[in-house]
Amino acid sequence: QVQLVESGGGLVQAGGSLRLSCAASGFTFSSYVMWWYRQAPGKERELVAAITSVGGSTNYADSVKGRFTISRDNAKNTVYLQMNSLKPEDTAVYYCNAVGRFNKTWYNYWGQGTQVTVSS
DSSP, X not given: OOEEEEEOXXXXXXXXXXXXXXXXXXXXXXXXXXXXXXXXXXXXXXXXXXXXXXXXOEEEOTTTTTTEEEEEETTTTEEEEEEOSOOGGGOEXXXXXXXXXXXXXXXXEEOOOEEEEEEO
């Protein structure tokens, strides 16, 4: 059974930090590109950060560059999102996403999300 379980969300004051974790199981984690998305109330889900399967390349939304860092530990089947200098506009539900392509078939898995609330 495929599972992505996010944790680490919560309430933090502006300027503070949080580290989100996403624990994966039920698939070959090290073969998948991992993504973090977020969705604020009334807004569309947006890409926050991505990391390649072996962690050699990362990508970030302009709004979080220099403040957020995505990383992964393939031995622990976990991807992280370190969020520093948080702003109220970072308030959203954060989701992790796993994407892989094998034998011409795409596989796409989502976690249930974790709430991040940044107070001003």
